[in-house]
C-alpha cells in the first residue's frame with residue numbers, strides 16, 4: 001500500500017530546476033534507497049517529503065506530494081504534525097545541547113506530555129530500538145554532546161522514534177561516522193524495517209543493496225529508474241543506471 005507519493009514534482013532554487021517532474025510512490029513498510037551522483041537532487045527530493053525545503057528562500061515547488069492520500073502542500077497542513085509523522089535524520093548528528101533524556105523526549109514535551117513514568121518508558125523503548133540503550137542507560141541526564149558521533153546519531157534516531165513516526169527520512173545517516181558506528185546503525189535500521197517506512201539517501205552502494213527493498217536512481221534532477229533493489233543492482237534497465245552502479249561515473 002502506498003503511504004507517500006510524489007506526482008510530477010518540480011522544484012526550483014531560483015531559476016535552477018533541481019527536480020524535473022518526479023513520480024515516485026513508496027509502499028508502507030519498505031526501505032527505499034535514493035542513489036545517484038552528487039548534486040542530482042536526492043536530498044532535495046527527500047527534504048520535499050516533509051516540507052523541509054520550505055525553510056529555504058527562493059524555492060518554488062510544483063506538482064503534488066501526498067502522505068496517506070492528503071496533499072502535504074495544502075494550506076491547512078499542520079507542519080509540526082507532518083514532521084512528527086514523517087521524521088528526519090540528518091547526515092551530521094544534531095543532538096540539542098541538553099541531556100540525552102531531554103533529547104529523546106523533545107517532541108513529546110512539545111506535544112505537552114508530562115507523565116514522568118510514561119516518558120521514562122518511552123525513553124527506554126526508543127533508546128533500545130535505536131540500539132544505544134546499553135551505551136547510555138547509566139548517564140541519561142548527561143549532555144548528549146558528550147557522546148561519540150555514532151552514539152549521538154543513534155540518540156537522534158531515538159528522538160525521531162519517540163514520537164512514533166510512520167515514515168523516516170534519512171539523509172546519508174552514516175556517512176559522517178566510522179565503519180563500526182555505521183555498521184551498528186545499519187543493523188539497527190534493518191531491525192526497524194518492519195515497523196516503519198524508510199527512505200534513505202546514500203552514496204554507499206553496499207549499504208543500499210544490503211538494506212533497501214527498492215532503489216531509485218536519480219541523475220540531473222530526473223528519476224532515471226526505480227525498481228526492486230536486486231533488479232537495479234543486478235540487471236538495471238537503463239544504461240545510465242548500469243554505468244553508475246558499476247562506477248563508470250559519479
Ligand SMILES: Nc1ncnc2c1ncn2[C@@H]1O[C@H](COP(=O)(O)OP(=O)(O)OP(=O)(O)O)[C@@H](O)[C@H]1O
Pocket residue numbers: 013018036037038039040041042043044045056
Ligand atoms: N539551498 C540551495 N540553494 C540553491 N541551490 C541548491 C540548494 N540546495 C541544493 N541546491 C542545488 O540543487 C541541486 C541538487 O542538490 P541536492 O543537494 O539535492 O543533490 P544531492 O543529489 O543530494 O547531492 P549530494 O549527494 O552531494 O548531497 C544541486 O545542483 C545543488 O547545487
